[in-house]
Amino acid sequence: MSxxxxxxxxxxxxxxxxxxxxxxxxxxxYQALADALRSAETDPDVRAILLQGQPDIFTAGNDLEDFMQRPPGAGEGAEQAPVFQFLYQISHATKPIVAAVSGAAVGVGTTMLxxxxLxxxxDTAKLSLPFVQLGLCPEAASSLLLPRLVGYQRAAEKLLLGEAFSAQEAHEIGLVTRVLPVAELHDFALAQARKLAALPASSLRETKRLMKSGALAEVEKQMADEGAVFRRMLVAPEAKEAFSAFFEKRKPDFSRFA
Incomplete structure (x- = not known):
């Protein structure tokens, strides 16, 4: 298991x-993540969740080869694709989630944050949202949440250009809580998770619910809208060109697409 x-x-x-x-x-x-988050909801032994990668890499995002071999389903039941199960579970989690990000956090590696x-x-982290570069659209309700968090123009720069940005910039725009030296990151995040685990569980759940409940219906609708567009664009010529260029290690040519 990975x-x-x-x-x-x-x-x-x-x-x-x-x-x-x-x-x-x-x-x-994705399925393992979704199942673990789902089980955590009813497990009294789980009081906080820590999501992390390795010192050199958080995640490069979707495994494109696997993604093309097992694309998210279309039509009825599409929401049961593992990636959409994961996005539903992380967006509906009632227990606090702490993320420790080091190295690259690409695509969903950034939107899940x-x-x-927390x-x-x-200080080595690099975040990026290269959906447009792949002929796709944002997911995880990021087209709703990122503009609200950082402002429209800053979100547009990140989502339209898809260029990588530093942990320090992510902190300045409010996407990251704190930036630490790489050698200190995981111990610090674990210590913060332990603080949460020691607090009254019901107070944590209710405080999180109150902060997020007003936007939850909008998040659900945005995820559904993004998912429908994402599945359509995944089989469109632009995405096919982007993915072919990726596997052939060349620059994509989108000039022939209107």
Missing amino acids: IRIRIDQGILTLQFDRLDKKNAITAAM LHCD VYAS
Whole structure:
């Protein structure tokens, strides 16, 4: 399994552990994440959740080869695709989620952070949202949440150009809670998760619910809208050109597409 899952002292740790593929996420990994988050909701031994990668890499996002072999389903039942199960579970989690981000956080590696409660990043972290570059559209309700968090123009720069940005910039725009030296990141994030696990569970749940409940219906609608567009664009010529160029290690040519 490429997701390490463990529960210790009230903390469920979910760790990307596929270094040979830069922690790229497969359908099986999404399913493992979704199942773990779902189980955590009713597990009294879980009081906080820690999401982390490795010191050199958080995640390169979707494993594109696996993604093309097992694309999210279309039509009825599409929401049951592992990636959409994961996005539903992380966006509806009632227990606090702490993220520790080091190295690259690409695509969903950045958008999932919008659903975490505390996000700590190393000074080596690089975040990016290259959906347009792949002929696709944003997911995880990021087209709603990112403009609200950082302002429209800053969100447009990140989502339209898809260029990588530093942990320090992510902190300045409010996407990251704190930036730390890479050697300190995981111990600090774990310590913060332990603080949460020691607090009254009901107070944490209700405080999180009150902060997020007003936007939850909008998040659900935006995810549904994004998902429908994403599945349509995934089989469109632009995405096929982007993915072909990626595998052929060349620059894509979108000039022939209107």
